[in-house]
Amino acid sequence: MKKMALTLAVLGAMGMVSTATAANNGKLVFNGTLTNISCDVGPGSGVSAGTSPGDINVDLGNVSFSDIGISSESRFETATPIQLLVNCSAGAEQYNTVKMRLVARNGSGLDNNDAKLLRTTGAADGVGIGLLNASNALMDLSAGETIDTALVKEGTAGATAEINFGAVYVLNGTPANPGNADGFLPFVMDYE
Secondary structure (H helix, E strand, O other): OHHHHHHHHHHHHHHHHHHHHHHOOOOOOOOOOOOEEEEEEEEOOOOOOOOOOOOOOOOOOOHHHOOEEEEOOOOOOOOEEEEEEEEEEEOOOOEEEEEEOHHHHHHEOOOOOOOOOOOOOOOOOOOOEEEEEOOEEEOOOOOOOOEEEEEEOOHOOEEEEEEEEEEEEOOOOOOOEOOHHHOOOEEEEEOO
16 A cells, blocks of 8 residues: 555656646747848938947937927927938849838837836936937837838849938936936848
8 A cells, every 4th residue: 555655656746747847848939031132231311330330329419308308298309310321232122121120128228117218328317218210200119110111222233221210318207317328229120
């Protein structure tokens, strides 16, 4: 009888172990497309090249808290226009659109109080950085929105595009404290 109870206890423990292990199993399924498009992205008007390859500097200037609105307002007079120039030298003939995908979570992050905004670094508090699309509407950085622009074909020589948008400080609902309010926002260009 003791042998049977011990056997049942061991089998029961093995069943729990296998159940716990099974709950931790899974798989990653990767999908993607490789392209032969070769494009460079550089600064246009309103911005300048950064110190590292691929970096683009945007100077938001010195802005008073009294000139900044909240994200539900359309108070974007202090917005800095940004223009990026896309130049594709080869492989662009099958593509018509370039989509700029903003990856805030891989940058300075989403603002803790308003996830539509980019979190700022530095001494300033009470603001995030908002991005405005070409229609001057505040984009939601947490929603995976893209900035889409047509590729202009240049025969067999490639294609170009101008991506126009803006950046602006936006109050996030926390107490305001002056100081530097910087941030960084990685982006990925997708071609369709």
